[in-house]
Amino acid sequence: MVSKVSENLMLSNYQATTKKTGSNILGKDDFLKILITQLQNQDPTSPMQDREFIAQMASFSSLEQMTNMNQTMQQFLTFQTEASLLQQSQMIGKQVTYESETVDEEGEKVLEEKEGTVKAVLFEKGSVMLEMSDGSKITSFQVIKITDPAK
Template sequence: MASSISNDLYLSNLQKKERQTGSNILGKDDFMKILMTQLQNQDPSSPMEDKEFISQMATFSSLEQMTNMSSSFDKFIAQQYDNLFIQQSSLIGKNVTYLQETQDESGAVKTESKESKVKAVLFENKEAKFQLADGNVIGSNSITQVSNEDVQASK
């Protein structure tokens, strides 16, 4: 049984491919390709100095560590958003007092305090929002008080 090698794996075909991203930012793969090309095309009579090679490898190592740290930090931030959402969901069923800005007939903006029960927590654009029983949707920065008391009983 004979197996054949895919034409996509030939070096000449790999070198013909252009970057698809269109980005001007060099990543660790690009750095490694440059280093390998430099090693392949160096003059055999005067090869790259050890110090220069070690310096480039140290730069590559630093680049790889920064890339890995950036990826880990992105995962950490995403986890923090998940935690925030879970924490905010503990307000479902609670009564909140919140500030709402309204405009009167003259166009003047006034701030009034309102009360309602939290029906649901929404997460939009990495921000928690609260859907209230009175139909309003507010951000956490509008809430001034949280209680277990029934809104109707407190009036």
Template sequence: MTNTIDTSLMLSNNQQNTRKTGTNILGKDDFLKILITQLQNQDPLNPMQDKDFIAQMAQFSTLEQMTNIEKSLENFLKSQEQNYMLQASMLIGKTVTFLDSNNEEKTAVVKSVSFKDGKTLFQLNNNENSSIASSQIIKIE
């Protein structure tokens, strides 16, 4: 008796490279497909041991929980960035005292706020139309 592998479980050449996630990292769906294929094609005279099956299910459960934690952390970080942007925008129209590149105190009015490369920049309404980082601000009026 010959065992055959169900070809619907195989990935096409294009899918092998991109898959649903667009990365080359295995996800929980991939892990489950592998487990199901392994169960369907196991040797009937030497089936998978219960402890092996339980260990693989535990790994699958752990992978799923880690994926859920990752999504939760991403959502949390996005909300933190939005909160920080709202807090930073409260400085628009306020006069700030800051240290310039020569470590001299200067005063200007905040014109706008932007995020660039993960940093908050405050555009100033001064003669130089410069922008400063939040770490340069020493006083808010």
């Protein structure tokens, strides 16, 4: 006699619990753990081939180098931003002519030249901004002329 399979055991009715913490990205530590586990659990009568092991070690080495490169690039970008902020601080008190985008009567975007004095330099939304004496904020890319009002 054949017994009926319980519906509770069917895959379609199975609700897996998911892990809510951690990352879904494998890092170099995870890769190394997988490699060690693989080596510990390999069949002694048929060990991992040298080519496979070398390929996995090369992958691990590449992953480690990419991680190190990413950290170095992040440090470089932070340094560049700090250097730019310090460099732009020399513009405080300078008279600048800059291009500002406005909309004319027909609704067309037009570049207009404006002048103002730089009051402050600040870091906002990931970039260095120049705050003008009228309170407006511009980027250094908008500046087309710098003059020293003291001279």
